[in-house]
Amino acid sequence: MIGGFLDQHEGAEIDFAIVRDLVLADMDVYAPQEVVFDPWRAAQLAQELMKEGAEAVEFRQTVQNMSLPMKELESAVKAGRLHHDGNPVLTWMMSNVVAKLDAKDNVYPRKEKQENKIDGVVAAITAVGRAMLAEPDQSDDWISDILIA
Secondary structure (H helix, E strand, C coil): CECCCECCCCCCCCCHHHHHHHHHHHHHHHCCCCEEECCCCCHHHHHHHHHCCCCEEECCCCHHHHHHHHHHHHHHHHHCCEEECCCHHHHHHHHHCEEEECCCCCEEEECCCCCCCCHHHHHHHHHHHHHHHCCCCCCCCCCCCEEEC
8 A cells, every 4th residue: 555545566467356355345335336347358357246246337438438427527627526535646647637539529538658547537437427327316416526535
């Protein structure tokens, strides 16, 4: 654990058993309705999480899937509706995101340098994307504020 904000593990490859265990531990704490995953290199992990009771939902990181939630997240930042716990790693990742616009006015997160990580922001965009697909509770403004913990 680096400063209490980032788990660092040895090795040149991702140890998906460690990732699985961390996700399962977070599920015990946060009780999410679903665990969202990009199928690239995560299909087996998703299967293992489903065996443990997770509702694993595929969300491909394509321009079509990412554009609207990224615009919503950007709007939340500009309007002061984005709240997080002050995690310096997330703050650093947010500063690394470059919004790329295509010819159809779609926007997609990019980074200027390989070492500029944006994974936490991409996860947040994915979460917003899934929330936008949910049936809104008619008694609540379901996406008025975005909280990242």
